[in-house]
Amino acid sequence: GDSVTQMEGPVTLSEEAFLTINCTYTATGYPSLFWYVQYPGEGLQLLLKATKADDKGSNKGFEATYRKETTSFHLEKGSVQVSDSAVYFCALSDDQAGTALIFGKGTTLSVSS
Amino acid sequence: DTAVSQTPKYLVTQMGNDKSIKCEQNLGHDTMYWYKQDSKKFLKIMFSYNNKELIINETVPNRFSPKSPDKAHLNLHINSLELGDSAVYFCASSPTEFGGRNGYTFGSGTRLTVV
Numbered sequence: 001g002d003s004v005t006q007m008e009g010p011v012t013l014s015e016e017a018f019l020t021i022n023c024t025y026t027a028t029g030y031p032s033l034f035w036y037v038q039y040p041g042e043g044l045q046l047l048l049k050a051t052k053a054d055d056k057g058s059n060k061g062f063e064a065t066y067r068k069e070t071t072s073f074h075l076e077k078g079s080v081q082v083s084d085s086a087v088y089f090c091a092l093s094d095d096q097a098g099t100a101l102i103f104g105k106g107t108t109l110s111v112s113s
Numbered sequence: 114d115t116a117v118s119q120t121p122k123y124l125v126t127q128m129g130n131d132k133s134i135k136c137e138q139n140l141g142h143d144t145m146y147w148y149k150q151d152s153k154k155f156l157k158i159m160f161s162y163n164n165k166e167l168i169i170n171e172t173v174p175n176r177f178s179p180k181s182p183d184k185a186h187l188n189l190h191i192n193s194l195e196l197g198d199s200a201v202y203f204c205a206s207s208p209t210e211f212g213g214r215n216g217y218t219f220g221s222g223t224r225l226t227v228v
Contacts, residue, residue, distance in 0.1 A: 032212075032213065032214045032216070034216045036216075036219075038154075042221060042222075043203060043219040043220055043221040043222050044156075044203065044205075044219040045219070046216050046217075046218075049214070049216055051214040087154055089156065091216075093211060093212040093213060093214075093216065094211075095210075095211050095212075095213050098211060099158075099169075099211065100146055100158040100161055100169055100211060100212070101146075101158070101205075101211075101212050101216065101217055103155075103156040105153070105154070105155055106154040106155070106156075108154075
């Protein structure tokens, strides 16, 4: 079945450091890919998405490119801020598989000043 | 105006009790979901309704029963609560069945603690 694998955390960075959180997927169809963010004590917010190969999703300085050849959707940000501290989830939806949104296990990011 | 709202935000109850969590969305979406987030932050789908019809029913104890009176509401009733039911429960909605290219809109969660 479909699945999402993302790098284990926690990830600890200093302010203005470069961030990469790796995400790879397995899917039977042609999935759409998402990054969600969960700030402490809050629900999940959609950060960015990409719906077909080579699409780049971007929002708030974060970017991720849908790479079909490597089945990856890595999240990057050039300069993180303390306010980016949160849990980040990679997810896929695959209507062909007829399943609900499938999440990776989440990566906790902690940014210090 | 909150898009997906859940009540209550916090729920502390004793083992063996019965409790309900309510969810409402004002986005006009056709599909609603319940997810459980465990202490390690792992998110697992429990149920999904599309226009009041159950379309996903994962392996969940039958003490959990969803109810959708209309497509804007999806409630979760839990009977005979157990310690292992302690978790954060998230409601979500999407415009179409399974979400497709749109992803889901999530509520802020209900933190259930069973003591």
